[in-house]
Amino acid sequence: MTASDDAGPPDAATAWRRIADELAGAIGRGDYAAGDTLPAATALAERYGVHRHTVRQAFRHLAEQGLVTVSRGRGTQVSARRVPYPLGRRVSMRANLGRIGMVGSSEMLSAEIVEGEGDVCAPLGLDAGARLWRVEGRSLADGTPMGTGTHWLAVARFPAFEEAYRAAEGSMTAALKAYGITDYVRLSTRLTARLASEREAALLRIEPGAAVMVSLAVDALPDLTPIHLVSSVFAGERMEMVVEPFAE
Numbered sequence: 001m002t003a004s005d006d007a008g009p010p011d012a013a014t015a016w017r018r019i020a021d022e023l024a025g026a027i028g029r030g031d032y033a034a035g036d037t038l039p040a041a042t043a044l045a046e047r048y049g050v051h052r053h054t055v056r057q058a059f060r061h062l063a064e065q066g067l068v069t070v071s072r073g074r075g076t077q078v079s080a081r082r083v084p085y086p087l088g089r090r091v092s093m094r095a096n097l098g099r100i101g102m103v104g105s106s107e108m109l110s111a112e113i114v115e116g117e118g119d120v121c122a123p124l125g126l127d128a129g130a131r132l133w134r135v136e137g138r139s140l141a142d143g144t145p146m147g148t149g150t151h152w153l154a155v156a157r158f159p160a161f162e163e164a165y166r167a168a169e170g171s172m173t174a175a176l177k178a179y180g181i182t183d184y185v186r187l188s189t190r191l192t193a194r195l196a197s198e199r200e201a202a203l204l205r206i207e208p209g210a211a212v213m214v215s216l217a218v219d220a221l222p223d224l225t226p227i228h229l230v231s232s233v234f235a236g237e238r239m240e241m242v243v244e245p246f247a248e
Helices: 012-029 041-048 052-064 093-099 118-124 161-167 172-177 198-204
Strands: 068-071 075-078 083-087 104-115 131-141 144-154 185-195 211-220 226-235 239-243
Touching: 012 041, 012 052, 041 052, 052 068, 052 075, 083 093, 093 104, 104 161, 118 131, 118 144, 118 226, 131 161, 144 198, 161 172, 172 226, 198 226, 211 239
Parallel strands: 083 239
Antiparallel strands: 068 075, 104 131, 131 144, 144 226, 185 211, 211 226
């Protein structure tokens, strides 16, 4: 990749765009693969005959497009492709990943029985103070962390859920089958966005303060009886939510 030879010193107002376009083209052609580090701003500034701040503006533009991530100490790295995550009547991380040729896996981080607060019990149709399982887990795609979440289920309905979830290797669908639940539906999903905490960043292997998507979802039996509440945090640079209201 070289700067054009038929022009004089580039105008900074347009030079960053040209640099960004050429880098985006190189990423699109596969010259840089996911995880590769782009040349440093000083090196590109010399190559294009511009100030390094112009190159950094190009990097910012690429980051806004989701093509790269810019982090202190690691430079500018090519982002992995965003994984589409359909939100339909039925939602399954492993099934969603399997449809696009990726292997999904999950792991349990912690499990405990707690007295549920009102804002957790209400969506499950329970009185405040009901005994709930609070289970933390992490989901991965081809070994890359995609999201971390906290699951809430009634102890009365799901005794020994910790054991069932561990035996199911973190698959909620498989764990629920241990209780005779072979089908369930997504009752609601609420999406917001914020910046990652240090703990979330460590679990997702992203920079602290990186953008994350937050999902608060309720799953129910086919008769719409709520059974499962999950609050999830997804790496914004790796996931995109696709709303498919009529999809199964």
